[in-house]
Amino acid sequence: xxxxxxxxxxxxxxxxxxxxxxxxxxxxxxxxxxxxxxxxxxxxxxxxxxxxxxxxxxxxxxxxxxxxxxxxxxxxxxxxxxxxxxxxxxxxxxxxxxxxxxxxxxxxxxxxxxxxxxxxxxxxxxxxxxxxxxxxxxxxxxxxxxxxxxxxxxxxxxxxxxxxxxxxxxxxxxxxxxxxxxxxxxxxxxxxxxxxxxxxxxxxxxxxxxxxxxxxxxxxxxxxxxxxxxxxxxxxxxxxxxxxxxxxxxxxxxxxxxxxxxxxxxxxxxxxxxxxxxxxxxxxxxxxxxxxxxxxxxxxxxxxxxxxxxxxxxxxxxxxxxxxxxxxxxxxxxxxxxxxxxxxxxxxxxxxxxxxxxxxxxxxxxxxxxxxxxxxxxxxxxxxxxxxxxxxxxxxxxxxxxxxxx
Amino acid sequence: xxxxxxxxxxxxxxxxxxxxxxxxxxxxxxxxxxxxxxxxxxxxxxxxxxxxxxxxxxxxxxxxxxxxxxxxxxxxxxxxxxxxxxxxxxxxxxxxxxxxxxxxxxxxxxxxxxxxxxxxxxxxxxxxxxxxxxxxxxxxxxxxxxxxxxxxxxxxxxxxxxxxxxxxxxxxxxxxxxxxxxxxxxxxxxxxxxxxxxxxxxxxxxxxxxxxxxxxxxxxxxxxxxxxxxxxxxxxxxxxxxxxxxxxxxxxxxxxxxxxxxxxxxxxxxxxxxxxxxxxxxxxxxxxxxxxxxxxxxxxxxxxxxxxxxxxxxxxxxxxxxxxxxxxxxxxxxxxxxxxxxxxxxxxxxxxxxxxxxxxxxxxxxxxxxxxxxxxxxxx
Numbered sequence: 001x002x003x004x005x006x007x008x009x010x011x012x013x014x015x016x017x018x019x020x021x022x023x024x025x026x027x028x029x030x031x032x033x034x035x036x037x038x039x040x041x042x043x044x045x046x047x048x049x050x051x052x053x054x055x056x057x058x059x060x061x062x063x064x065x066x067x068x069x070x071x072x073x074x075x076x077x078x079x080x081x082x083x084x085x086x087x088x089x090x091x092x093x094x095x096x097x098x099x100x101x102x103x104x105x106x107x108x109x110x111x112x113x114x115x116x117x118x119x120x121x122x123x124x125x126x127x128x129x130x131x132x133x134x135x136x137x138x139x140x141x142x143x144x145x146x147x148x149x150x151x152x153x154x155x156x157x158x159x160x161x162x163x164x165x166x167x168x169x170x171x172x173x174x175x176x177x178x179x180x181x182x183x184x185x186x187x188x189x190x191x192x193x194x195x196x197x198x199x200x201x202x203x204x205x206x207x208x209x210x211x212x213x214x215x216x217x218x219x220x221x222x223x224x225x226x227x228x229x230x231x232x233x234x235x236x237x238x239x240x241x242x243x244x245x246x247x248x249x250x251x252x253x254x255x256x257x258x259x260x261x262x263x264x265x266x267x268x269x270x271x272x273x274x275x276x277x278x279x280x281x282x283x284x285x286x287x288x289x290x291x292x293x294x295x296x297x298x299x300x301x302x303x304x305x306x307x308x309x310x311x312x313x314x315x316x317x318x319x320x321x322x323x324x325x326x327x328x329x330x331x332x333x334x335x336x337x338x339x340x341x342x343x344x345x346x347x348x349x350x351x352x353x354x355x356x357x358x359x360x361x362x363x364x365x366x367x368x369x370x371x372x373x374x375x376x377x378x379x380x381x382x383x384x385x386x387x388x389x390x391x392x393x394x395x396x397x398x399x400x401x402x403x404x405x406x
Numbered sequence: 407x408x409x410x411x412x413x414x415x416x417x418x419x420x421x422x423x424x425x426x427x428x429x430x431x432x433x434x435x436x437x438x439x440x441x442x443x444x445x446x447x448x449x450x451x452x453x454x455x456x457x458x459x460x461x462x463x464x465x466x467x468x469x470x471x472x473x474x475x476x477x478x479x480x481x482x483x484x485x486x487x488x489x490x491x492x493x494x495x496x497x498x499x500x501x502x503x504x505x506x507x508x509x510x511x512x513x514x515x516x517x518x519x520x521x522x523x524x525x526x527x528x529x530x531x532x533x534x535x536x537x538x539x540x541x542x543x544x545x546x547x548x549x550x551x552x553x554x555x556x557x558x559x560x561x562x563x564x565x566x567x568x569x570x571x572x573x574x575x576x577x578x579x580x581x582x583x584x585x586x587x588x589x590x591x592x593x594x595x596x597x598x599x600x601x602x603x604x605x606x607x608x609x610x611x612x613x614x615x616x617x618x619x620x621x622x623x624x625x626x627x628x629x630x631x632x633x634x635x636x637x638x639x640x641x642x643x644x645x646x647x648x649x650x651x652x653x654x655x656x657x658x659x660x661x662x663x664x665x666x667x668x669x670x671x672x673x674x675x676x677x678x679x680x681x682x683x684x685x686x687x688x689x690x691x692x693x694x695x696x697x698x699x700x701x702x703x704x705x706x707x708x709x710x711x712x713x714x715x716x717x718x719x720x721x722x723x724x725x726x727x728x729x730x731x732x733x734x735x736x737x738x739x740x741x742x743x744x745x746x747x748x749x750x751x752x753x754x755x756x757x758x759x760x761x762x763x764x765x766x767x768x769x770x771x772x773x774x775x776x777x778x779x780x781x782x783x784x785x786x
Contacts, residue, residue: 037536
């Protein structure tokens with residue numbers, strides 16, 4: 001596997017990951033506010049893609065048109081793929097979810113499954129069961145060459161647009177009045193109500209924003225792949241949900257991190273022929289890093305004597321494990337150190353040595369691996385990730401903290 | 407009259423009829439139905455619809471144990487069905503040139519599905535309800551995709567063909583008895599014979615489950631569903647009771663899967679899509695979670711009624727399928743919002759479905775009170 005391959009596969013993984021992230025944000029925001037898995041969210045994404053394709057086909061977009069006209073058509077498609085999902089998200093919340101608020105957890109989930117089926121079958125009724133295909137545009141096949149590596153322009157556009165949208169969302173949640181209302185509602189709905197926040201409006205707004213992001217995701221997917229099937233939303237939705245759980249559901253940066261990790265894992269998984277042993281090494285490395293960065297430090301924190309427990313001391317102990325090359329080594333070399341810190345530093349250095357060994361082995365295997373595309377097991381990767389994360393760490397990588405942490 | 411009043415009256419009326427009337431009535435209808443076919447009044451195609459409906463009755467009875475009794479949503483239930491079906495297909499088809507005895511295969515199919523249920527249940531049952539649903543969904547999809555991809559073992563998407571008909575006795579005994587008269591019933595190969603075989607299995611399952619429901623373990627399941635914390639403090643081992651319900655329901659699905667494989671001769675991964683799991687969930691929701699007559703009714707209504715309507719309307723299969731699923735989706739949403747206890751509700755569920763969590767209620771009242779107090783303060 002050469003550098004070219006590594007770069008192109010990484011960009012592919014980033015692109016897919018960003019699309020997952022756009023959908024995952026909808027899951028995670030709704031979960032943050034309502035503690036509810038909006039199972040129908042994947043279908044909203046499909047509808048976004050279909051509406052975009054329908055708009056493009058109706059306007060008869062093709063390369064014969066002037067650049068300005070093509071841009072106009074694309075703009076119309078974007079607007080349609082945002083507005084229609086927004087309306088659907090709003091209506092679905094109003095009709096199928098709001099009457100069920102406060103019931104046992106599985107009741108709204110059942111309703112969401114019903115809604116998802118209704119949406120999927122409605123897509124078939126309206127647009128037919130054949131995949132919708134848009135005409136190939138110069139834009140969708142264009143690519144640029146950087147240092148001998150060919151990159152699709154559209155992949156870059158997807159990455160940039162998604163990043164901008166996520167920055168916008170962060171701003172919205174963190175700095176605006178409605179964002180503040182969202183955070184308050186997710187923390188404590190009753191308290192928020194007492195402070196004069198219209199929680200119904202806030203929840204509806206959350207659904208609308210999530211649906212808009214999913215709609216844009218649908219638009220980007222149909223531009224990138226050129227076609228979309230009516231049941232695509234099921235798989236995309238589940239993968240995005242996996243991403244949301246992986247990063248810690250309810251946690252907005254977590255959704256993005258989880259989506260990128262999932263996108264990368266999937267893309268590398270299907271395009272690198274590592275062999276069984278190498279996947280073992282990679283899994284061992286991931287586990288090793290998890291143990292060093294998360295598991296052991298958390299247990300070590302409990303060893304601190306009550307009278308020595310200060311935030312600063314806790315941070316030091318965590319840093320010894322998390323930033324071992326600097327903090328751990330510095331602690332070991334220092335003339336006088338605290339016993340717990342010193343023991344931890346030795347421990348951390350030993351763990352780090354093991355992880356470095358695994359990383360070197362994995363890197364060597366990666367460089368020697370062949371490139372081949374085998375998508376048979378692609379969906380399985382996401383499902384296995386989902387099961388493993390829910391079994392062993394349901395709170396995800398970054399923790400299940402709510403929007404407050406943005 | 408408001409809608410809630412109508413439903414209230416209907417449920418009051420249905421509650422007055424003793425349960426045994428439903429059971430006996432249903433069984434009589436089920437037994438008479440194939441006789442109509444033998445008399446030539448009903449086409450054999452309807453018998454096939456009957457067999458499939460009965461298999462779905464069995465599946466919904468099984469799912470009802472986890473979903474209705476224990477309150478755990480399982481969205482990958484069809485995977486256990488697949489385990490049973492594939493075990494049967496591998497042990498009784500030309501694929502590996504095996505033809506194990508019917509009873510051994512059926513029991514083994516159920517056992518393998520139970521092992522699968524145990525393996526998946528053990529690490530996941532401590533999860534919260536909604537997460538558990540998603541994990542089981544992922545499990546179901548993994549099973550299906552694995553079946554599709556393990557070409558050497560399962561023939562992949564083509565499926566396994568030529569599954570042998572079940573023989574209730576050994577080959578030697580069959581030869582000595584001959585193949586005419588009542589002995590013909592020992593080889594199950596006609597729709598009528600399949601129908602009665604499945605009917606017996608369904609009846610046995612239903613009796614078994616209704617006994618379990620009123621036993622110690624059934625009460626434990628209900629207690630866990632209503633309030634896990636209270637149940638655990640009353641001395642119920644939550645993990646063991648939950649695991650038992652998952653394993654048992656998996657076993658029933660495996661059993662049904664085995665019968666399905668024998669009946670249909672051919673099985674392929676397409677029979678085990680996520681949509682099938684949703685259909686079974688829909689049956690349980692429609693009939694009434696935790697209510698055995700309800701679940702049976704739900705399965706029959708959702709499996710047989712669409713076929714009747716399709717015949718009457720003369721619609722094309724693919725087009726009809728879209729409407730059928732659309733209506734299933736609408737049924738789930740409408741039932742969950744307006745009548746969460748189902749058509750023939752279980753008494754316990756009926757109370758529970760309409761009740762808002764008392765702790766939540768208390769909180770709301772408290773906050774309203776606080777609000778009023780605050781307003782008074784402002785006026786002063």
